[in-house]
Amino acid sequence: MSTIALALIPRAVALNLAIGAIVAALKLPVYLDSIGTILVAALAGPVAGIVTGVTSNLVLGMLSSPIFIAFIPVTVVIGTLAGVASRVGGFRSVPRALTSGLVIGLLAGATSVPIVLALFGGVTAGGTGIITIALRALDLPLESAAFIASMAVDVLDKMLSCAIVAAVLVRLPRRIGTRFGIPPAVA
């Protein structure tokens, strides 16, 4: 990994943790807390993306709550998929990015379900948990309810994250963009 990619990762980790301030100001119903991971994966590939995701959750584990450490596999999935998506042009336009976000969201959601089932009995205290309970009220089996709830939340979150990343990539200064192999945007 180049020194510049290495120097980028801590900024992206911090972005994952700091974007909440903007989300809160806009009162959006998402977290966007893996937007830095997706950004790095899109710029520097899957390995850098995975490293960003893992570091983010380790730092959250140290600064916020150890629970985040249990969700490291999810960040690995996000980093890998976003890196692969970027290799196949998945951030080249906003519609493409929304598709990438859909795929990332589905698989990230799927990854978090076994963790939530094993550690939390299938329901986490928060928005996802409320959806899970609502689905259980409709007599859906626990596994399916947890699955659908997790995906619903993750898909929206990752689609918006990917769309913002795509919009930001074309806005990167040419000087920096070319450093990461992004062709100069046609102004």
Next chain:
Amino acid sequence: MIARLRRINPLTALATAVLLVCATYVVPAPVGPALMLVIALALSSASGVGRRVAILAIAVALPTWLFLAVMNAVVAPEGDTVRLAGIAVAPAALVPAAWIALRLGAAVAALGWVVMMTPPLRLVHALAQRGLAAWSQYLLAASLAAVPEARRRAREVLDAQRCRGLAVGGGPLGRLRAAIPLAGPLMVSLVTDAERHAIALDARAFDPRGKRTSLVPVPDARGERILRTALWAITIVLVAWGFVR
């Protein structure tokens, strides 16, 4: 006592916490998790962070138990139900929910003890001393340092764009549209910064693949190293037993 526990090598504390977490999930409830929770809280209070760790554990365990209770005892009752104020409730479902919450609380308390007692950089330095590569030292340390700066910057971007007339309230579409002027400068400036940070690293002869020495050693007595080996060994045996069982 507080000072002594805080002086132990963070890796010893970490090994202890990992053992407690594993034991929480391997030794059957309620004895296993309850015992581990007691040990974690005892260690925490002996290190002067008892209150904070207890609050952290409760903040995770209690909502989890409540959500599970609502789901498994009320919304989709598991097992025999009794009528309480006209609602069918399955009291038997409350018990497994409690064990899940207890396990979570114990695991969070064990790891919480380590992170609350140890300044994060001390943990990084201790890892560095055991041969953690320069690049991973940098990742952890710089990420921790970058967080307050990024939070400041998020506020600065919010301020700057509001000064230009950007309204952050309004309808859902307007708020969505405001995401780019806000996330844009934050993300672009962080990426642009990476170049300057890379130059700063080069300028200080930083070699990502190299080794580094350290100004401030983290004490690591021989006894502690032996203890740590023992703790890791017990953990492995315990986990293996858990799988076999």
Next chain:
Amino acid sequence: MSAVLHVDLKRVRYGDRVALRDVILEMTRGEILGVTGPVGSGKTTLALACAGLLGRSVPARIEGVMHHGSPTRPVAGYVFDDPQAQLTGLGGTVEEEVAVGPENLTLPRDAIRARVDRALAAADATHLAHRVPDELSGGERQRVALACALALEAPLLVLDEPTAQLDPDATRRFGERLRALAEAGTSVMLVSQDAELLRTVTTRVLVLAGGAPAKLGRASDVLPAHIESRPVDRPPPTREPLLQAEGIVASYADRTVLDDLTIDVPRGSAVALLGENGAGKTTLARAIMGLVPIRRGEITVNGRRIDQLPVHERARHVGLVFQDASRQLFSRTVLEEVAFGPRALGASHRLAQARAREVLDAIGLTELERVHPGDLAPQRQRLVAIAAGMASNPPVLILDEPTAGQDPEGKRCIAAAISTQRTRGCALVITHDLAFARQACDGAVLLSNGQAASRVLHSAGVLHGGTLAM
């Protein structure tokens, strides 16, 4: 005496762009060589090349000879203008941060300790040793950055605009440090836009222009003589009050920053807001804009109270331009960026672009219209931000430290912006740059100690009376 640095560069390129050519240079032990020139003249490229930092994280091709007289590694210590980016974060305290260089050189503990102590002492930062880097002021951080570079104990020190973000007092002290270091035998290359600093500390100055050396000689010979620039002819300010802030009280946590402060700026005028760091200048600007709540007082523009309006509504009346433009630029062209404000306030696309073009033309930035703002130097980015602040036509424009680190061309653009703003309303300019204030402003208000130093001194002539020595 053998040279510490011998440079004979044919060309330095980034991709296919030649950034620097035909530089022949020798530096001797204990010499302070100044390097100056307009934005984009190749100063930073020269600094990076001499510090041995090109071709690593900054991809560049060097054709020519670059010989460092000593075999030590690394060949130079390097300090730049950004007080935040140059601290690695590997150290939790100042002394641990200073130790990062020697630790990377895998020195034994005793040697690191000795170097850290020497470096902190030489940078006048010993008293900061146990502080947390994140909590330092800009001036303190630059001293720590200097210590970090010194701890490498290289014979050469390369400094790229190290004082661009410091106030005049901190700059003066930084200059004194450099002289002491040079007397002790370190060679210093000092890239700076600050003619005063170059005059007081350097032995020789290299002036770059368009990527090539233009002049090399003693500062007094190669730098333009200090010209007392007189304000250009312009209509005198009116007596009609435009911005009025009366009895403002504002505080952070429990510290009162503005204490019963009163200021008014008449239509058609530009007023400089002077004072030391921490005097409350930026807080006043933020209070007028609504970013800092005021506990008492009234703010009116054109006789209309604005202190109850939310920030984005006040933007119709007041434009505030911050020092660091990177916190607001996000568009793909300068034109779009400048048109964002009017668009956000409801103007049509066409009208917003027309306003943007008008402002860019007035400031002299028309040729940058299609350029990506992020590809401009930070000083030029600030000019774009000023244009963006003016495009929505606010009657009051507040600029925070617009001239810091600017070259003469940049200062001309800012003066043009202020002069245009005077015809549209009024301007309040926070600055440490007295010479610029004399040239571009009609009067000045001096804040001091953040307290009741609220005297309005905006009668013309105050700036020329010389009573505002800082």
